[in-house]
Amino acid sequence: MSRKMLIDGDVSNVSDEDQYDFDLFVIGAGSGGVRASRFSAQYGAKVGICELPFHPVSSETVGGVGGTCVIRGCVPKKILVYGAGFGPEIQDAREYGWQVNENVDFDWKRLLHKKTEEIVRLNGVYKRLLSNAGVKLFEGEGRIVGPNEVEVIQLDGTKLSYSAKHILISTGSRAHRPDIPGHELAITSDEALSLEELPKRVVILGGGYIAVEFASIWRGMGSTVNLCFRKELPLRGFDDEMRALVARNLEGRGIILHPQTNLTKLVKTEDGIKVTTDHGEELMADVVLFATGRVPNTKRLNLQAVGVEVDKIGAVKVDEYSRTSVPSIWAIGDVTNRMNLTPVALMEGSMFAKTVFGNEPSKPDHSNVPCAVFCIPPLSVVGLSEEQAIEHATGDILVFTSTFKPMKNTISGRQEKTLMKLIVDADTDKVIGASMCGPDAPEIMQGIAIAIKCGATKAQFDNTVGIHPSAAEEFVTMRSATRRIAVAGKP
DSSP states (O other): OEEEEEEEETEEOOOOOOSSSEEEEEEBBBBHHHHHHHHHTTTOOOOOEEEOOBBBSSSSSSSSSBBHHHHHHHHHHHHHHHHHHHHHHHHHHHTTOOOSSSSOOOOOOHHHHHHHHHHHHHHHHHHHHHHTTTEEESEEEEEEETEEEEEEEEETSSSSEEEOOOOOOEEOEEEEEOTTTTTGOBBBBHHHTTTSOOSSSEEEEEEHHHHHHHHHHHHHTEEEEEESSSSSSSSSSHHHHHHHHHHHHHTHHHHHHHOOOOOEEEEEEEEEEEEEESSSSSEEEEEEEEEOOOESSOEEEESHHTTTTOOOTSOOOOTTSSSSSTTEEEEEEGGTTTSSSHHHHHHHHHHHHHHHHSOOOOOOOOOOOEEEOOOSSOOOEEEEEEEHHHOOSSSEEEEEEEEOOOOOHHHOOOOOOEEEEEEEEEETBBEEEEESSSSTHHHHHHHHHHHHHHOOBHHHHHHHHOOSSSSSGGTTEEEESSHHHOOOGGG
């Protein structure tokens, strides 16, 4: 029985003859690649996938099924965030009547062992998902040698060649190291998740997700943390009001901020690593973390030779269906540098399978994607920030905010405030953005994201009964606008 493949609305009949070894061959078994493989197989496609052998710290020769998120990203990071949160929680518990000894010991190696156990377990889970779906897994480095041909270089150097009607690139990204004298003394987030000893003194370069998350992790475990970043506030691209609160919270937790600061030199000394800033400051550290962005994993894929276009940082250029400049080759996830989030790679993988093998052309929808920064306390957002709303406004913008001390902090004495924010289009009354910085923000924002995705209005928020007592109820009780921004006042 011939299979029909629908791409951009065109149906082509595929003969029964085995013209190709595979209907689909995927290079990269991270979250997006595994999802695309499984769903394509469920549609009846014969699928092969290759991935580098497992190791917690990635390189050009090691990786692992599950990819960055599972092995050296979101999952192990969140485990360390949980671990770091207990220190301040134990301190707060005293005000709630718990008799806690003055000396509370923390065993970094025990947490690290538990973290490693979990990522090894998940690596096995992902392998079983592929096997159960009938996907053939190859361990080795994949490269493209033709529009319909891939080569897998095995661990012993043996090269295997396979033909495929469609090739999918889902090789993700890796940490970028700035070219600073002494840069070899620094680590990236990969190594940070597998350090043998907990550092007592840390210098972090960067102001994005990874930088503020690791600052919170190490500070929560008792380390001295200096955070250096180039802008006035961390988390460029997020709502400015939220960024300011995150900065205050980081400082309130004891993290030393160095805004508008870059590093110029790292030198190894008997006392540790001497870090020099562009302001002439000298900081001593046991560990220096570069959290200065990530670059797509395309260097070794042989893309130029087969005509796949990439941009100036090496990201694969794709159309709205995730197809590259070569019709038989596709790409999803961080390697395309569209929206670098694991759930987005999963969505793109699903849409790819529907488009190519499901007779249902489907474009990934990158609008109103919620996300979270797991600093302590966390920040979570969906939709437009205030600055983005003003930039794209065609009518007036209403901004609703609520700032309060979380109920838990009223007893513990912790001074941190929660900030919630709704952005509303004045003409349509639609809520077009929401932000929250405070305890449980990601859990709350997931529900808000559904409402915004469905086009909820501020009136519908107002007509929703809140859960009391909870922080979440503030999102449905903000009745008076904090400010109205007229389009005429756009900068």
